[in-house]
Amino acid sequence: MIKIIQYVLCYLLVLKGFGQNQLPASDWQNDVKFLQETIHRDYAFLFKKVTQKDFDAAVDTFYKTIPELQEHQIRVGLSRLVSMFQYGHTQIPYSYVSKAGIFPINLYQFNDGLYIEGVHKAHEAVLGAKVVSIGETPIAKALELIRPVVPVENDQYFKAYGLRFLLSPEVLHAQGVIPKLSETVIWTLEKEGQRFSYDFPTISRDAKPKVFNFTLPTENWLTAREISETPxxxxxxxxxxxxxxxxxxxxxxxxxxxxxxxxxxxxxxxxxxxxxxxxxxxxxxxxxxxxxxxxxxxxxxxxxxxxxxxxxxxxxxxxxxxxxxxxxxxxxxxxxxxxxxxxxxxxxxxxxxxxxLNFYGDSRPVQLPKSGIKVYLSHVWWQDKPQWENxxxxxxxxxxxxxxxxxxxxxxxxxxxxxxYKDDGFILDPMQHLTQLFMVGDFATLKIDATKIAKDPRYRYYDFKEEVSKAGNRVLNQGNREGALFIFELMAELYPESVGTWFSLGNLQMELKQNEKAMTSFQKIIDLEPKSMLARTARNRIATLKKQ
The missing domain is CATH 3.90.226.10 (2-enoyl-CoA Hydratase; Chain A, domain 1)
Structure with a gap:
């Protein structure tokens, strides 16, 4: 009987978070203006990844919509504003963004999908299930919708610190993942080849263990991992x-x-x-x-x-x-x-x-006067690497x-x-290696090694296409057009879907009076992205070349 009473009390506490506005719209609007003015006055240096103009436009739009919003939508909206700076230390803590309950699961993004890695024992049946959709929203779209609420520095930050926002019905509703706010939400899952629906209730945030991104098994929480040993x-x-x-x-x-x-x-x-x-x-x-x-x-x-x-x-x-x-x-x-x-x-x-690599950290709390929400704003620039290496x-x-x-x-x-790992020829610094080959004129080996690197999954996080493209432009700016032509032709071979590569190649071929090749390169752009601005330019270039 005691356990039943405790469960009911916990359930009522969760439901309490789904109430209506407790502050008038004017108070929320005052908080928004206070935040905007504080940032402009004391934290204007944060405008690096977002311009003041774009931030102010977002503030104005949000300010005008506040009278039409429920409280949770306003809190989530405030988080969207602060997250525009894209510094993980500049944020509104999750406890302010989502005040109501969360779903009794832990999610982890593996390389083959998003899985329920941990779960409250009352829902053991879904442990290890792959997430297909939340409500009617496919999981890929759901992730896209909640991302603006998260102060992401990069994709990795979102995978590590952003998935918890999927567990909040308040965030899901505010961002349009689910059509109405509810303390239960149906998820579509897949396990052992079977697809099924599961209606998740919410629990108190405090009921979920807080240990990194993995679940440590407890009396009430289960992990999908085999617990007979620990890596x-x-x-x-x-x-x-x-x-x-x-x-x-x-x-x-x-x-x-x-x-x-x-x-x-x-x-x-x-x-x-x-x-x-x-x-x-x-x-x-x-x-x-x-x-x-x-x-x-x-x-x-x-x-x-x-x-x-x-x-x-x-x-x-x-x-x-x-x-x-x-x-x-x-x-x-x-x-x-x-x-x-x-x-x-x-x-x-x-x-x-x-x-x-270089970032703003060491945040200070700024308390909004009407709602009491604390916004943490970074104020120390940590530059361990030269600016051009950031x-x-x-x-x-x-x-x-x-x-x-x-x-x-x-x-x-x-x-x-x-x-x-063994020193068996694996190239640790691809650009240094290829640059050395380029400098000594060993273009045959360069092409072989570049092709290997482009296809090797061990380099998948290395932005090889961007690095080689920059190298090609540097060579071109130094006046070595033949060297740049080799690089751009190689890039077109390695990345035939890259319109930017075809554009650079076509322009250089045009300069070198290789008109037929240039027209072929420009036509590639038109075939790949016929409605793009580059395609429009490519058509003009082809027309010019045909007149010559």
Missing amino acids: LYLKHLDSKYYYFEYLENEKVLYVRQSSVFNHESETLEDFYKRLFDFIDNNTVDKLIYDVRLNGGGNNFNNLNLIKGLMARPHINTKGEFFFIIGRDTFSACQNLTNEITTYTEAILVGEPTAEN KDATVPHIAVEMSYKEYISNADPVLEAAMA
């Missing part, structure tokens, strides 16, 4: 921020650091000392340092690790030091990753990081993702890739 990257997640384990047979030292904060049981400085003492007194042929679950902390704690690595050239050597990164690698751990790439010989393995993320030398099947069987393909 190294998930060991001690509930008790240790960092630990290491020696794989004696392989003479490999595995280290997992999941925070840049000190733990109450051991400071990072003491941990690093213990780590390097072990390295100095044991045979370590390979060091594998895993920060794929590290969301940051205090980046001043990074120094002793970097100093320790630089003082040990026998381990800080290409092929003997591996650094695992991933979608959770963020904030102070991005600083650490930057330092690793600058000062060490580490080979990076895994997925790209969730943070830009990118959306740090990408691994060797790209490795995990499938759902690998996860549930406790396989770790990322660690396996680091363990199995």
Whole structure:
């Protein structure tokens, strides 16, 4: 009887969040203007990825619609505004965006789909199911719709920190994923080859365990993973921020650091000392340092690790030091990753990081006067890399993702890739390698190697097309038109669907009086994207060439 009463009370608390506006529209509008003025006055430096003009236009549109919106739609709308800056530290906390209940599941995006990785035991039947749709909205469209609410730095940030917004009926309704706000929503799922519908209720947010992006099994929560063993990257997640384990047979030292904060049981400085003492007194042929679950902390704690690595050239050597990164690698751990790439010989393995190389962090809370919502606005620019080297993320030398099947069987393909690596000709720096071949005039080898790189899935996060295109333009700007022609022809062969490549090639062919080839290149653009602006220009170029 007591358990029934507790369940009813919990259910009523969840329902309480689905009420109507508690503030008049004018108060919300005052908060929006207060936020806008505060940003312009004190945080104008945040206008890097979005212009002041576009931000103000979004504010004005939102301001006018507030009288027509329910409270949850206003809260979600505020999050959309703040997320326009695209800095993960500049945000409205999830607890303000979604005040009502959430669905009793944990989601994870594997390389073969979005799966229910964890679930409350009352819904065990859906554990391990692949998500097909939410309501009538296909999951790909649902992800697209909720993305503007998330302060994404890049695609990896969204996969790591954005999926929780799918669990909120308030966000789903505000973003048009479901037509009306309800405490239950039907999801379409697929499991063991069978597609079925499941009507999910909501639970209190506090009832869901908060341990990284994976579910640790408890009395009430189940994980899809086989729990008879635990892979190294998930060991001690509930008790240790960092630990290491020696794989004696392989003479490999595995280290997992999941925070840049000190733990109450051991400071990072003491941990690093213990780590390097072990390295100095044991045979370590390979060091594998895993920060794929590290969301940051205090980046001043990074120094002793970097100093320790630089003082040990026998381990800080290409092929003997591996650094695992991933979608959770963020904030102070991005600083650490930057330092690793600058000062060490580490080979990076895994997925790209969730943070830009250079970024705004260290946010201050700004409380909106009427609603009391706290908006966190970043105020410190962290520039570890030169401005011209800034990118959306740090990408691994060797790209490795995990499938759902690998996860549930406790396989770790990322660690396996680091363990199995041998210096067998794998090109760690594609552009440096190809540039050297170009400089010595070995175009035949360059073409062979470029083709291999373009097709090798281990480079899938490396923007090879963009890098080679930039190289072609640099060569052209230096006056080497024949060299640029070789690069653009190679790019057209490797990426025949790229209208930009065909446009660059056609223009250069036109300059070199290769009129027939130029017309063929411009016609490719018309065939690929007949209604585009480039197609219009291509038609004009063809008409000009025909007159010559």
